Ligand code: ADP
């Protein structure tokens with residue numbers, strides 16, 4: 001019951017709505033990662049203790065799992081708290097100055113971590129408002145600011161207050177220094193508290209949405225709303241009533257060592273009243289508050305010396321204990337301390353179960369740093385804590401790690417982690433900087449694309465342009481009046497398909513069949529290949545009962561072709577594993593017609609050959625007449641648009657428009673984009689079979705984005721910024737990092753552990769920090785791709801607007817391609833950047849469905865429509 005109530009209280013503390021009323025306040029600490037052992041350097045730590053200020057210099061060696069080497073000096077140990085808060089911070093600053101003078105510290109910058117063991121509401125790692133502190137003027141003020149100014153007044157200009165934390169967090173951090181990360185800490189001393197690494201998105205009081213954050217539970221106040229009233233004994237009620245803060249810190253009063261002696265005293269008093277104890281002699285002393293010290297309780301419960309200790313303690317109080325009295329007192333002490341351990345275990349079990357659930361794990365193994373006099377003072381305490389936790393949270397395995405000087409070293413570690421992260425962040429940003437394009441960069445790309453487009457269209461300049469601007473002989477987009485029944489072929493996509501498309505008043509209906517082309521056929525003779533295609537068509541016509549009709553046929557042929565007419569396309573080269581002989585240099589429509597003749601099939605009327613970009617534009621054009629651009633962002637990337645005939649130098653005629661297949665994947669192959677290529681792009685390019693080709697596609701399309709990311713990750717590993725600099729042999733494998741991973745990794749709100757799972761599948765052991773970094777890399781690469789694509793499109797839409805002499809152009813882009821469709825951000829970034837780069841164009845995006853099937857039929861339909869008088 002205590003565990004589930006604690007869980008409930010924790011949830012209340014985490015939620016933004018209920019946080020204000022929560023007893024277990026679950027304060028965000030802004031500490032988002034545990035040390036990885038590479039932290040190094042000199043750190044100054046100032047710890048504000050109950051009655052003194054402790055100052056230490058800790059030297060971290062950055063040698064992994066070694067303990068830090070603390071050079072530890074304690075200052076100001078006889079300090080008594082000044083009443084004015086400013087005096088307090090001035091005093092601390094004086095301690096720091098004396099300390100630094102004493103150790104003749106060098107004048108280089110010295111980061112300082114400040115341990116402030118009071119409940120604070122933090123807004124950043126170094127921003128905090130003190131609350132509940134006895135110097136009331138501190139409440140609501142930024143403690144870090146107060147300390148930093150006090151330090152300035154002491155002319156210690158080289159000391160920077162980098163981090164502030166409470167003691168529980170320090171314990172967790174210290175334990176993390178040795179081997180495995182420690183993600184939970186427990187303090188059972190005078191008071192009790194705990195902290196753990198929570199999923200940041202659950203910590204609603206903090207703005208972080210990804211990664212983890214250490215939450216300081218402040219669980220001492222658990223039960224202040226009465227949740228624990230049914231387990232409180234009369235002794236607990238007495239202790240509470242006699243305390244300085246009745247009704248508050250109910251959990252702490254059951255667990256903290258400050259109260260254990262008092263609980264025991266009240267039990268003894270009750271037993272005396274029932275005449276079960278100390279039957280001889282005066283017992284008045286037991287009415288005095290605090291006569292039994294926790295230290296004594298802990299001595300009494302010891303196994304060997306315990307009985308003797310009990311006698312000594314009781315006699316010192318003026319009691320005359322019998323042997324049995326001593327024995328009973330020892331039992332009582334044990335019960336009280338054991339209860340504290342068990343309650344602590346219930347709390348710990350709640351934390352563990354919460355972690356296990358929120359990480360969506362079936363089992364959780366975690367290290368728990370423990371500190372505090374109860375834990376150290378009684379060996380059974382740890383045992384009870386361990387076994388009860390195991391019973392209450394059977395799905396979790398907690399390994400208890402005793403913390404040695406948790407606070408001091410831990411503070412140094414937190415400070416060092418903050419410094420390391422800041423330094424890493426700078427280095428990562430430096431490495432990624434060349435991939436971040438400014439607006440000016442993108443405008444330059446847009447202008448370059450525009451220039452290449454003009455070159456590609458010009459009869460003389462055409463040969464030297466990297467963007468080939470191929471005429472498609474498609475002269476119009478659908479206007480909705482197309483009617484009829486058409487056949488379509490789709491060759492060169494994932495499958496070979498034959499379709500029948502019925503275009504009617506009430507829309508388009510399609511039926512299709514997928515046919516397998518055996519590898520032997522794709523790599524055999526052209527004759528055999530086209531024979532096979534004809535057989536498939538005939539089979540389809542038979543099945544669809546179309547043998548008697550002569551239907552116009554549109555052919556989506558997704559291989560590079562030089563088009564000489566709408567129905568005349570010369571194959572330039574095979575790709576995608578096709579190598580049928582006798583086809584390159586031939587008109588593929590002619591090859592198909594010849595096969596029809598061989599098969600004595602007279603009902604074949606090939607009207608048009610198109611590529612998939614044109615098909616995409618046409619199929620979207622049927623739904624939206626403004627669709628005059630086609631865009632593909634899949635394995636590769638390409639675009640087409642309706643250009644004025646007068647601008648197309650490579651085709652006779654001035655009237656009307658023609659769709660131009662830009663073949664823009666090759667943009668930059670003439671070196672015009674060299675300025676924008678990063679080292680990573682050059683590596684990706686060099687490793688491909690056709691280096692120097694398709695440079696634009698290599699910045700944008702699905703086949704390459706994963707590779708770019710992989711090369712960046714390799715560079716990060718080399719710079720020791722990722723995977724702790726451990727070599728990752730698997731990451732050396734080409735194409736191991738697929739572009740679809742970018743989509744998964746960049747999904748909003750995706751818990752980082754899922755990112756970690758993807759990386760683990762690649763045998764990459766990623767910490768949460770690593771996962772965050774990988775996510776950042778993916779975002780950078782896909783953002784650049786989307787923005788470049790926008791710059792290219794901006795050149796297209798602006799040219800169309802100018803062509804038509806419009807102040808404002810409204811146009812629709814038909815889009816296809818898995819990267820565009822599946823990536824969570826690509827389309828958004830593309831559209832946003834395009835609005836920015838081409839403010840005079842209103843561009844709508846329409847995703848195409850089956851562009852290559854439907855599109856080919858529509859090209860045929862439009863051609864037939866235009867052929868009619
Ligand atoms: P094609 O361009 O060959 O017609 P697609 O449009 O389906 O084929 O694109 C396939 C490419 O899309 C793959 O090569 C891959 O790089 C990429 N891809 C596949 N799945 C995803 C995804 N979930 N997110 C982003 N890209 C993907």
Ligand code: MG
Pocket residue numbers: 493612634816817
């Ligand atoms: Mg495709």
